Amino acid sequence: MQSPLFAHTEQQSSERYTVQNPQLLRVSLTGSDAVLARKGAMVAYQGLMEFDGEYQSSSQRNARARTGEGLDLMRCTGQGTVYFANLAQYIHVVDVDHAGMTVDSAYVLALDSSLHTEVIAVDSQYGISGTGKYQLNITGSGKVALMTSGQPLMLQVTPDKYVNADADAIVAWSSSLRVQMQAQTHSSGVMRRRGNTGEGWELSFLGEGFALVQPSEVMPPQHAQIGQGIRGQYGVGSQNQNQNNAWN
Template identity: 50%
Template sequence: MQSPLLDHTALVGDERFALQNPQLLRVALDGRAEVLARTGAMVAHTGRVRFTAWRPPRSQRNQQAGHGGWQGGPGAAQPAALDLMRCTGTGTVYLANLAQHLHILELQRDRLTITSNYVLALDAGIAWQAVGIEGGERISGVGSRSLELSGRGTVVVMTSGRPLVMPVRAGEYVYADADAVVGWSSALEVQLQAQSANTEAWRRRGTATEGWELSFTGDGFVIVQPSELLPPQRVPLR
């Protein structure tokens, strides 16, 4: 059989995380370390690989930091954290989610804040804590589902289309639509503000005017996608 379709054969390599193509992640498991991935993201695999539900240790579930910890004010409700599965064994796993564009980030003791809906996979050793944006519960975008990732290791982030990375410099402000923001350097100061006086602006795409935006100041960067819609998988809309 002949067809350009058959040119898209599986690539080979020893890298722990690599892109098969811009929308498909290849993960190599060596039988020692495990990888955490978004539940349901596996599209194919080879070898002896097991997929099991992941739950944070009981001692960490209510801590201020650690896997799945929540940082919020008095009486604040804990947001939904990552819905993950453990990938263990030996072989190759292919991960994807709704043909989203994928980006491999290497953390070197950095701190990065990412909206949880945009995390596809990460090393099991990376720690995270949920962080809230004041007033964020009023919008359907980043809201209170932002996670601060820290430590050393790899995290794979998704975007709807090719992202825009905007540098933020001290003394300057950068603004972005709250529904288009994917993540930012955790050292930045972030504030939520309304661009419209329309009381319906909090509803996703509920008006023809711009609604909520985030302002950033400090030293770092902001990741923005060319879409104001979150990946629909497992995303509750208000």
């Protein structure tokens, strides 16, 4: 049999994580380690592999129930090669160091089992449209495979060069950054988006680190008013600063 399809053979690499193609991740396991992956993300494997549901502590289950933020993971062990993908999204491998990374759990495809995850409050008073009121903080030393809708933009943040990003397009950022949220409007009522620009909410990042943005965004609510309680859950409010406080 002959076909141009045979040009799409597996990548040969000694690395643990290899981007097989922009939308497919290849992970090599040696039998003594494990990788945690989004449930249902396995598309193929070679060798002897086992897939089990990842245990969640009571505090993790409670945080997930209260905030809606968290990871539904499976633990993959064995010796061989396993391939992961999700809805043909673009895949990017990130090395997490001591500084840590904050990310929306919806964009996590796989990560090393040695990493620690914790739900944190991005904004303690008002929800943030699109990204939600809580995010996932990843700390430790290891690799994380992130997903984006389309090819992303990595923005460097420095003390003399802060970055603004649409709250519905931001994927991840350095946990060391200070984050401020503000509505893109001149009206205190925030009855609609700013004029006829179609823009809603933005996050400002200050400090030293990075901010990862994807070329896609979710339409946030357009009819809400300033307030706490149920109104606050719709991400309407004045500028506030991220306290990076852990949920408990």
